[in-house]
Amino acid sequence: xxxxxxxxxxxxxxxxxxxSGQNIMLCYQCGQCSxxxxxxxxxxxxxxxxxxxxxxxxxxxxxxxxxxxICATCLKCSVMCPKDIDVAAVMEALRQxxxxxxxxxxxxxxxxxxxxxxxxxxxxxxxxxxxTP
Amino acid sequence: xxxxxGRKEDRKTAYDAGMMKxxxxxxxxxxxxxxxxxxxxxxSYRVLGIEYIELEKWxxxxxxxxxxxxxxxxxxxxxxxxxxxxEAGYDRVVAPCSMCYNTLKMANxxxxxxxxxxxxxxxxxxxxxxxxxxxxxxxxxxxxxxxGMDRVRGAVxxxxxxxxxxxxxxxMLVRPEIAALGKGELPGIMEDLIKALGGVxxxxxxxxxxxxxxxxxxxxxxxxxxxxxxxxxxxMEGAEVIITSCPLCHYNLDRMQLEAKxxxxxxxxxxxxYFSQLMAIAFGLGKKDIAxxxxxxxxxxxxxxxxxx
Numbered sequence: 038x039x040x041x042x043x044x045x046x047x048x049x050x051x052x053x054x055x056x057s058g059q060n061i062m063l064c065y066q067c068g069q070c071s072x073x074x075x076x077x078x079x080x081x082x083x084x085x086x087x088x089x090x091x092x093x094x095x096x097x098x099x100x101x102x103x104x105x106x107i108c109a110t111c112l113k114c115s116v117m118c119p120k121d122i123d124v125a126a127v128m129e130a131l132r133q134x135x136x137x138x139x140x141x142x143x144x145x146x147x148x149x150x151x152x153x154x155x156x157x158x159x160x161x162x163x164x165x166x167x168x169t170p
Numbered sequence: 171x172x173x174x175x176g177r178k179e180d181r182k183t184a185y186d187a188g189m190m191k192x193x194x195x196x197x198x199x200x201x202x203x204x205x206x207x208x209x210x211x212x213x214s215y216r217v218l219g220i221e222y223i224e225l226e227k228w229x230x231x232x233x234x235x236x237x238x239x240x241x242x243x244x245x246x247x248x249x250x251x252x253x254x255x256x257e258a259g260y261d262r263v264v265a266p267c268s269m270c271y272n273t274l275k276m277a278n279x280x281x282x283x284x285x286x287x288x289x290x291x292x293x294x295x296x297x298x299x300x301x302x303x304x305x306x307x308x309x310x311x312x313x314x315x316x317x318g319m320d321r322v323r324g325a326v327x328x329x330x331x332x333x334x335x336x337x338x339x340x341x342m343l344v345r346p347e348i349a350a351l352g353k354g355e356l357p358g359i360m361e362d363l364i365k366a367l368g369g370v371x372x373x374x375x376x377x378x379x380x381x382x383x384x385x386x387x388x389x390x391x392x393x394x395x396x397x398x399x400x401x402x403x404x405x406m407e408g409a410e411v412i413i414t415s416c417p418l419c420h421y422n423l424d425r426m427q428l429e430a431k432x433x434x435x436x437x438x439x440x441x442x443x444y445f446s447q448l449m450a451i452a453f454g455l456g457k458k459d460i461a462x463x464x465x466x467x468x469x470x471x472x473x474x475x476x477x478x479x
Contacts, residue, residue: 058239075380079392107389110234111380112345129237143388155425156387158198159269159418162233163384166244 046094049134053091056130063120064088070114070124080104084114084124091127105131106142106168136170143168185219185317192313193260194222195251197270198230204267204417204444206461211266211310211446213459217325218317222264225254233269234384235276235349242291248277249291252305253298262306264313266446268416272342275307275349309343309415310446311351311359322366327454328478329368335448336372336409336440337361338400340419344378360413360445367452372409376400381422390426394433397426401440410472412442420444424466441469451478 054061064085071083081102082090090099099105105128114124135142143164153161184190200208212222228251236244251274255263265271281288282303292300314322337360343351351357355378361371381400382393400423404412414420423442430437443462450460451473460479462470473479 056238056240075382075396076385076392079389107385107392109380109383109385110237111341111383113341113380116345116347123237126237126239133238133241148387152387155203157203157417157421158230159233159267160384160387160421162198162230163269163418164387166232166234166236167384168388 046096049096050091050094052134053127053130056133057123057126059122059124059127059130061088061091061122061127063122064092065120067119069117069119073113073117074108075111075113076107076109080107084108084128087131088122088124088127099131100135104128105135108132110167132167136168139170141169145169181316188219189221190219191221191223192308193255193258193263194224195228195231195255195263195265195270195274196224197228197265197267199417200267203421206464207266207415207417207420207444207446209459209461210444210450210455213455214446214449214453215310215313217449217453217455218313218321220313220317223258223260225251225258225263227254227257231265231270231273232277233273235273242287243294245277245280245287245291246294248274249281249301250295250298252278252307253301255305256299256301261304262308264308264310266310266415268309268340268342268414269418271307271309272349276346278303278305278307279348309351311343311357311363311415314359314363319362319366322363322449326367326452328452330364330448330452330478331368331476333369333476333478334372334408334410335364335369336374336404336407336412337364337377337445338381338412338414338419338423338442339378340414340416341378341380341383342416363445363449364413367448369448369452372404372407374400374403374407374409376403381416381419382426383418383422386418386422386426390429393422394426394429397423398430398434398437401427401430402437404440405438409440411448411469412440413445413448414442415445428466439467441465441467441472443469 071085108128232247364371382396386393
C-alpha cells in the first residue's frame with residue numbers, strides 16, 4: 038500500500054514509474070543496489086535511500102540530491118536487485134524529469150577546448166545524453 | 171556475397187575459403203582517440219580469416235541506450251545504422267567498441283521484442299525500409315567463439331610466455347543480460363583468448379566493474395580514484411597488463427593513471443591496451459598493426475623487455 042501523500046508528489050512519483058517502467062513499491066530495502074554501486078561514495082543519498090524516499094513521496098529531497106547525476110549507468114544495481122527493479126532506469130527517469138524541464142546539469146561550454154580534443158567522443162556524447170536537455 | 175548471408179552453411183564455406191566477410195561498424199571513437207583499436211582489430215581478425223568491411227554510410231549510434239521507456243527517438247540512430255547494414259547486403263554487423271555494441275544490440279532487441287515500439291520507430295522513419303530486427307549485432311568476441319580458439323592458437327607466432335593479463339570487461343559487455351556476451355556474470359571469452367595467446371588470465375574483483383565511464387568529463391576525480399583502485403588490484407594480483415574492448419574504459423584506465431600517479435606518489439602504473447593489440451602482438455604482426463604508440467602509460471617497455479615487439 039502506498040503511503041498517501043497526495044498532490045504533486047504523488048504525480049511525480051507516478052511519472053518516475055511511467056518513464057522507468059518500474060514499480061517503486063517493490064523495493065524492500067535490502068540495499069544490494071547501494072552496496073554494489075561504484076559511485077555510492079560520492080552520492081548525497083545512496084540509491085536504496087532514493088528508492089525509499091520515492092516510496093514515501095519525498096521527491097523534493099530526491100531532486101535536491103546529486104544521486105541521479107552521479108549514477109554512471111553501469112547497471113550493476115539493476116542486475117543485483119533481488120526484486121528485479123531496474124534501479125538504473127529509475128535514475129534515468131529522475132534525470133529525464135529534470136532535463137525535460139530544459140535544465141542542464143553539465144554545461145559542455147565550460148569544458149576547455151584542450152580537454153574536448155583529448156576526451157573520447159563517447160565520453161562527451163554520453164555526458165551530453167545524460168546531463169543536458 | 172560470401173559471408174554476408176546469415177546461413178550457417180554459407181558462413182562455413184567462407185571460413186573454409188579463408189575469408190569470411192562481415193559488415194563493420196566502427197563508431198566515432200575508433201576513428202579518433204581509439205585508432206590503435208581499429209588498426210589492431212582489423213589486422214588481427216584478418217589473420218583469423220575474417221575481413222571487416224566498413225559500412226559506407228554510418229552515423230553515431232547514440233552512445234548510450236536510453237533507459238527511459240517513452241524515449242524512442244534515441245533508438246533511431248542505432249536502428250538507422252542497422253538498416254545500413256541490410257542495405258550493404260549483410261545481415262550481421264560487428265561493433266568492436268563496447269558502448270556501440272551495447273547500444274546497437276539493445277536497440278535491436280527493443281525492436282525484436284516490442285511490436286508497438288517497432289511500429290512507432292518505423293512510422294517515424296520516412297526514407298528507410300521498415301526494420302524488424304533481422305540484423306545480428308556481434309562483438310569481435312562473438313566471432314572468436316565462432317572461429318574457435320583452435321584457430322586462434324594456430325595463428326600465434328609469438329606466444330605470450332605466461333604474460334599475466336587482467337581481462338577488463340567493464341559494464342557494457344556484461345550488462346544487462348539481454349546484451350551480455352554470455353549468461354552469468356563472467357563471459358569467460360577474454361580469459362579463453364588470453365590462454366590461447368599463451369598468457370595467464372588474472373582474476374581481480376574489478377574485472378566486470380565500472381570504470382566511472384562518462385564521468386571523466388564532469389567528475390574526473392571520481393574516475394581517477396576508480397582507475398587507481400582497478401590498477402592497484404590488478405598489480406596486487408600480479409597482472410602485468412590490462413586488456414579491454416571499450417575506448418572509454420581504455421581512456422579512463424590509461425589517462426587517469428597519470429593523474430593518480432601525480433596525486434598518490436606510491437601509485438604503481440600498469441599499461442592498459444586493447445585486446446586486439448594483444449592478439450596482434452601474439453600473431454607477430456608489424457608495429458603499425460599493433461599500434462602501441464598512442465598510450466599514456468607506455469606499454470612498449472613491457473613487451474620489448476619480453477622480446478614480443
